[in-house]
Amino acid sequence: MTAIDYTEAKKLAVKEYRKAVSAGESPYPPHLDGIVPGARLAAASGSGREQVPLALVIGTKQKGRINAFARNFMPLLDPSSEFAAKWITLCGDHLQEGIREPVRLYEYRNRFYVEEGNKRVSVLKYFGADSIEAEVIRVTDPDDGSDLSEEAEAYAAFLRFYESSRLRTVEFSEADSYDRLQSLLGRDPGKAWTEEERKTFELFYSDFYNAYTRCGGRGQLPEVCDAMLSFLELNEYGRMTGCSPEEIRRLVRSSMYRIRTIRGGIGHGRKARALRVVRGKAGVRKKAAKTFRILAVADDESRYYYEDYEPGRLEGLDLILACGDLSRVYLEFLTTMAPCPVLYIRGNHDDPLEEDPPGGCICVEDRVYVYQGLRIAGLGGSYRYREGGNMYTEEQMRRRALRLAPAILRRGGIDILMTHAPARGINDFDSLTHRGFETFRRLLERYRPGYLVHGHIHKNYGIHIPQRTQWNGTTVINAYDHCVFEVVI
Numbered sequence: 001m002t003a004i005d006y007t008e009a010k011k012l013a014v015k016e017y018r019k020a021v022s023a024g025e026s027p028y029p030p031h032l033d034g035i036v037p038g039a040r041l042a043a044a045s046g047s048g049r050e051q052v053p054l055a056l057v058i059g060t061k062q063k064g065r066i067n068a069f070a071r072n073f074m075p076l077l078d079p080s081s082e083f084a085a086k087w088i089t090l091c092g093d094h095l096q097e098g099i100r101e102p103v104r105l106y107e108y109r110n111r112f113y114v115e116e117g118n119k120r121v122s123v124l125k126y127f128g129a130d131s132i133e134a135e136v137i138r139v140t141d142p143d144d145g146s147d148l149s150e151e152a153e154a155y156a157a158f159l160r161f162y163e164s165s166r167l168r169t170v171e172f173s174e175a176d177s178y179d180r181l182q183s184l185l186g187r188d189p190g191k192a193w194t195e196e197e198r199k200t201f202e203l204f205y206s207d208f209y210n211a212y213t214r215c216g217g218r219g220q221l222p223e224v225c226d227a228m229l230s231f232l233e234l235n236e237y238g239r240m241t242g243c244s245p246e247e248i249r250r251l252v253r254s255s256m257y258r259i260r261t262i263r264g265g266i267g268h269g270r271k272a273r274a275l276r277v278v279r280g281k282a283g284v285r286k287k288a289a290k291t292f293r294i295l296a297v298a299d300d301e302s303r304y305y306y307e308d309y310e311p312g313r314l315e316g317l318d319l320i321l322a323c324g325d326l327s328r329v330y331l332e333f334l335t336t337m338a339p340c341p342v343l344y345i346r347g348n349h350d351d352p353l354e355e356d357p358p359g360g361c362i363c364v365e366d367r368v369y370v371y372q373g374l375r376i377a378g379l380g381g382s383y384r385y386r387e388g389g390n391m392y393t394e395e396q397m398r399r400r401a402l403r404l405a406p407a408i409l410r411r412g413g414i415d416i417l418m419t420h421a422p423a424r425g426i427n428d429f430d431s432l433t434h435r436g437f438e439t440f441r442r443l444l445e446r447y448r449p450g451y452l453v454h455g456h457i458h459k460n461y462g463i464h465i466p467q468r469t470q471w472n473g474t475t476v477i478n479a480y481d482h483c484v485f486e487v488v489i
Contacts, residue, residue: 298455
């Protein structure tokens, strides 16, 4: 499978390469040797080991290393090359136990350039990892005050903010924006953030980032942070931390009438500044929200939609999600009677569906399926409690999720995580038979989908479990028998 991953990664590289060439830009990662004079590089000093956000790793230190990668760090070389063989080996290592050896990075104005570990960075970017452990060497600006540029001033303000917050992904185009943010958060500039404050802000930032990019904004620093600052001037931060991802997306959409960008330079040569996210600008088209009415089913054939079915009961649905342990005949009945697609994953009793899949239905196992803009990721099966198919250990489910990560990354996240088993600690039990997966919790924490829809927890022994609940901003739905809900994107 890792050879297939290399082929897929190379496709991403070729796509990015062609995009850059058509725009008249360099298709390769930038190299620090061509940005900073050699004397300053020689004077750089180590700042220790840290977890570096991979989004900020943008180039290589030496020019000679760049031709193996497109500017998105995906591999360009032939699959039969020695380089590809090493990339594939690293890919296998990551799926087995994770890449643990730290890379060596040079930092210049909050952007990172690889001196050692290019292929490790490439593999982790392919799998959509958030960060990488690195030995960091910082290249500082001249301390004689000779650089009076806006970029240098903004970076100095960033360093002061970073010392107290330890947040690298908050970066503004203007120096005074950091103090404005602290004021909007109700904090004193310079006071160290607590772990709880940092986590609360990171959850809000993740929701805003996803909403902003879904509404057409570019997910690049500092544009997204400038837009976030304007958003917080319109919407009180304390109230936003209690909002669900869907609510934040609606607020972003309603206030995002005009975003202007101007050219300049910060860090690696470009400043994209969102000057204002303002309400009520006439003449600018607003992206209309779309509402999906969805039927979720699992485990037992619903009498209402099957044995006691009456014509018209499935009218008005936009999608049906079948979350496992349902007969082929029932699934084919739904797809015959419903005016919409039926997506399904397999439950732990669904071995027959692998050899004889239900006609007319769409299997979304181990894939991200996009329906009219709605992004749905599928991971079926239960916790392994006996021999048989469609049952997995925690480690096996972790690997499945890792293989799904590139598809999620390409689509900018997911709106619905569709599983058979629940997430660990959310609607599950301690017994192996009905234990949830820690992997699903990590997926919720990382991608913050609006919905987790699962089955496997029957009403006769899970009567105390509500059909709908909230967890960390995600609506969790137990699809046993049936449940109708609406999703707005």
